[in-house]
Amino acid sequence: MMEPxxxxxxxxxxCRQTIRRTAEICPGCGAERQYGPTRRESLTTTGIGLVAGPAAIMVVGAGLTLAVVAAAIGALMGFFVAHARHSSDRWMPPPKP
Known part of the structure; x- marks a missing residue:
């Protein structure tokens, strides 16, 4: 038999089981390979940006129009942060029984 x-x-x-590098799911424990951010990570960082942008503008004392623009910019920045932070593949824990 040939060795890999x-x-x-x-x-x-x-679970420390030997698996192929191209495997999507571990046959031993059921852990899954995740590419990019999860939906929760994307929504969380987008929401933080959506709130933080207008909050910073309101503290400075700018008007409501700038706060709306800051909300849009903050939401976009949050979305891009999630995708930049989780741009590679990673293993997610196996589902709990």
Whole structure:
């Protein structure tokens, strides 16, 4: 039997089972490979930007129009932060029984 090439396998970070590098789900524990941010991470950072932008503008004392513009800019910045922070693949914990 042929042995796998060492660069083509890796260990699951949760159960330490040897799996193929291209595997999407660990056969041992059920952990899943996630590409990019989850929906929750995207919504959380977008919401923070949506609130933080107008809050900063209102503290400065600018008007409501600038607060609306700051909300839009903050929401976009939050969305992009989520995608920049989680731009690579990572393993998500297995589902709880």
């Amino acid at each position: 090439i060492p660069n083509s396998v890796e260990q699951c970070p949760f």
